Amino acid sequence: MASALDVLCPMHVTLDPEGRMTHAGPTLCKLRPGRPLIGQPFLDLARVLRPSPAPDMAGLLGLAGARLRLELRDPPRTTLSGVLMPDGQGGALVNLAFGISIIEAVRDYTLTNEDFAPTDLAVEMLFLVEAKSSAMEMLRQMSLRFQGERLAAEERALTDTLTGLRNRRALDAVLERIASAAQPFAVMHIDLDFFKAVNDTLGHAAGDQVLQRAAAIMSDVTRGEDTVARIGGDEFVIVLDRLNDRHRIEDIALRLIRRLEDPMSFGDRRCRISASAGTAISTDYTRPDPARMLCDADAALYAAKHAGRGCHAFHQPAQDGARLAGGAGAGP
Amino acid sequence: MHGLINMALQRFACDTYGTGFWDTVTRDAGLGFAGFEAMLTYDPALTDAVLDALAGRLDRTRNAVLEDVGTYLVSHPAMASLRRLLRFAGAGFVDFLLSLDELPDRARLAVPDLDLPRIDLADLGEGRFSIACAAPRPGYGHVLTGVLRAMADDYGALVTLSPVAEGAGTETIEVSLVVAGYASGRDFDLGARTG
Numbered sequence: 001m002a003s004a005l006d007v008l009c010p011m012h013v014t015l016d017p018e019g020r021m022t023h024a025g026p027t028l029c030k031l032r033p034g035r036p037l038i039g040q041p042f043l044d045l046a047r048v049l050r051p052s053p054a055p056d057m058a059g060l061l062g063l064a065g066a067r068l069r070l071e072l073r074d075p076p077r078t079t080l081s082g083v084l085m086p087d088g089q090g091g092a093l094v095n096l097a098f099g100i101s102i103i104e105a106v107r108d109y110t111l112t113n114e115d116f117a118p119t120d121l122a123v124e125m126l127f128l129v130e131a132k133s134s135a136m137e138m139l140r141q142m143s144l145r146f147q148g149e150r151l152a153a154e155e156r157a158l159t160d161t162l163t164g165l166r167n168r169r170a171l172d173a174v175l176e177r178i179a180s181a182a183q184p185f186a187v188m189h190i191d192l193d194f195f196k197a198v199n200d201t202l203g204h205a206a207g208d209q210v211l212q213r214a215a216a217i218m219s220d221v222t223r224g225e226d227t228v229a230r231i232g233g234d235e236f237v238i239v240l241d242r243l244n245d246r247h248r249i250e251d252i253a254l255r256l257i258r259r260l261e262d263p264m265s266f267g268d269r270r271c272r273i274s275a276s277a278g279t280a281i282s283t284d285y286t287r288p289d290p291a292r293m294l295c296d297a298d299a300a301l302y303a304a305k306h307a308g309r310g311c312h313a314f315h316q317p318a319q320d321g322a323r324l325a326g327g328a329g330a331g332p
Numbered sequence: 333m334h335g336l337i338n339m340a341l342q343r344f345a346c347d348t349y350g351t352g353f354w355d356t357v358t359r360d361a362g363l364g365f366a367g368f369e370a371m372l373t374y375d376p377a378l379t380d381a382v383l384d385a386l387a388g389r390l391d392r393t394r395n396a397v398l399e400d401v402g403t404y405l406v407s408h409p410a411m412a413s414l415r416r417l418l419r420f421a422g423a424g425f426v427d428f429l430l431s432l433d434e435l436p437d438r439a440r441l442a443v444p445d446l447d448l449p450r451i452d453l454a455d456l457g458e459g460r461f462s463i464a465c466a467a468p469r470p471g472y473g474h475v476l477t478g479v480l481r482a483m484a485d486d487y488g489a490l491v492t493l494s495p496v497a498e499g500a501g502t503e504t505i506e507v508s509l510v511v512a513g514y515a516s517g518r519d520f521d522l523g524a525r526t527g
Binding site: 103105106107108110111112113114123124126127128130131132134135138139142 | 369370371413414416417420421422423427438441442443521522523524
């Protein structure tokens with residue numbers, strides 16, 4: 001009978017009426033190598049955690065048929081599931097299993113397929129844990145890759161390819177965010193002067209280089225927290241973050257225009273451009289609306305152009321009525 | 333076709349011949365993207381195109397390539413986790429053979445939409461087994477041949493394998509076990525951690 005049980009339930013143990021172990025299955029023996037189990041009290045090997053502690057054999061027998069959770073007393077303190085039934089002669093038969101402690105148990109005791117009954121799902125469980133972990137890892141890798149690609153795509157979607165500046169879409173997002181942040185800012189609209197002449201006389205390749213140099217100058221003249229966007233052929237918008245001081249803004253605009261007026265050379269050809277700029281300041285509005293401010297900055301830009309090339313003008317809130325009439329249709 | 337199957341071809345190409353070789357294959361196959369994703373599903377025509385491109389570049393038949401893929405899946409260090417999953421099926425090579433018909437169900441347990449072809453095993457006695465692999469698309473039998481050869485090696489069993497016999501919708505292999513414990517085989521620790 002014992003040898004049949006060793007195959008059917010390799011983790012069983014039989015107890016005599018005093019609660020001493022009289023036989024233990026081969027896998028159970030493997031959990032405590034070098035420590036003879038036979039003759040020792042079962043409760044010295046393990047203690048009952050659930051449903052209630054059993055201090056002695058009578059207590060154990062009182063748990064007959066119940067789903068037991070036990071813990072080995074010595075480290076590694078593996079938890080085990082078990083069930084106990086009286087053997088009809090005062091003793092008992094206990095069958096044990098690893099339950100969800102199987103993963104650690106297999107490592108702690110270097111168990112193999114042969115240590116489990118053929119009907120035991122332990123090996124299937126190990127298979128499943130490992131297979132699912134592999135599948136999860138593949139999904140995780142895939143998510144990481146997709147995340148990287150998504151960020152790169154978003155960056156591309158917000159960047160002007162030719163100049164590396166932000167594009168119109170990015171500008172709209174920045175204005176949206178900054179206008180709702182309740183802090184001062186300025187919107188400067190810039191238009192290159194004589195750019196068409198460069199394109200016409202030196203060709204589009206030179207025109208592209210002019211745009212790239214102009215972009216570099218704008219990034220250089222502005223601060224890191226400002227946003228520089230190219231929104232059209234030779235049209236740019238700079239959003240100056242937390243800045244409403246007219247002197248400082250004027251200073252930035254004029255430095256920018258002077259830098260843009262420096263002659264540029266392409267091989268042995270030289271060219272000169274200039275720029276005009278118009279600025280709207282958020283604190284001139286009771287509720288700054290990005291679209292309206294862009295429109296006003298554009299109108300100020302046209303006023304600057306009107307005053308002569310290479311100039312900068314502010315949107316004047318007092319002249320709203322006149323500006324709206326004059327600027328209609330010229331907005332971005 | 334499940335991404336895992338396409339991924340098997342891709343990893344085989346990359347790990348055996350290099351990523352440059354794989355890039356060439358994707359171009360030959362007109363794939364239009366750099367690589368497969370393991371958990372997505374693809375048009376089977378892409379799998380066919382990749383197989384043709386692989387065979388073309390390697391100057392071998394599709395079947396020969398597929399058998400190499402089968403061997404790669406078990407024996408290449410990069411595939412250690414798959415080899416472990418296969419070893420869970422049985423303690424010895426014969427146990428492994430006897431559990432082969434469970435393989436599609438085991439695969440589905442891990443990845444529910446992975447549809448592997450049905451495998452039927454017949455014990456012919458005297459250590460001979462006939463393994464019939466359903467072939468909704470031709471080639472699975474050749475992959476299985478590579479897998480069986482490598483798994484026999486893994487278990488340390490000496491076997492001979494017949495060439496794949498192609499029938500209507502079935503590819504059949506005959507396995508003869510010469511010596512079960514011919515070599516010591518590779519270790520398999522149920523609880524080992526893999527990366």
